[in-house]
Amino acid sequence: MTIPYALPGPLIERLRKVRSAGAITGAGISAESGIRTYRGKGGLYDDPEEGERTIEAVSGSTLLSDPDRTWRVLSHMVMQAGAARPNSGHYALAAMEKKLERFVLLTQNVDGLHQLAGSKNVIDIHGNIFNTSCMSCGERGGLERGALERIERAPRCGRCSGVIRPDVVLFEEMLPMEKVARIHREFAQNPPDVVLAIGTTALFPYITEPVLIAGHAGRLTVEINPEPTMLSDHVDFQLRGPAGAYLPLIEQEISDGIKR
Secondary structure (H helix, E strand, O other): OOEEOOOOOHHHHOOOOOOEEEEEEEEHHHOOOOOOOOOOOOOOOHHHHHHHHHHHHHHHEEEEOOOHHHHHHHHHHHHHHHOOOOOHHHHHHHHHHHHHOOEEEOOOOOOOOOHHOOOOEEEEOOEEEEEEEEOOOOOOOOOOOOOOOOOOOOOOOOOOOOEEEEEOOOOOOOOOOHHHHHHHHHHHHHOOOOEEEEEEOOOOOOHHHHHHHHOOOOOOEEEEEEOOOOHHHOOOEEEEOOOHHHHHHHHHHHHHHHHH
């Protein structure tokens, strides 16, 4: 039996006044496309030992000391992401961007599904697993989506034979400062009319702060997540359910408001 999802009336009224939006997405939206999450129900951390092994394998220090091990774990993520396709939540955000005066999307995900769905102004704070660079000469390249075999050894640069790395932020590594600066410009200097927190456990300051800043500035804040998070008590509306169900409804109400 399909559960009918609906937006509360007061939220609909406020959405119809929106002319700019910011969205912050975490693993939850990609889970609806079949990519396993780290945290939350059914996530990798449900098995602490497996979680710890994975964290160690995809850390900056392991990439330096044992790049083959890092790539063996990453290759599974790459193939999983390569087989995945955007869902209705991804497409709703892309449609929202086309209709609004201003739109920005901050994502923790490295699977590239937002870009595949058509989103343009994306801050992929953790990078994109399909983009690569050589750790020796800096030569940039990429991995083919959906055409990868299991990798047992770290790929090598065709130019200098150096180890190739994915352009993602591994555990123990710093966030790229130019992307952190973009978050500040897009979310803090002039918060959008609405900020949506979607499928994220919101454990990091760079995820929670844009929502809190928007709320303090009197902007509309909405959380879409099946489970409560650290943000739940600080947003105007909590929508308990999948992004793929709620985001199309939100996009439709914003669109109706623009047509008025």
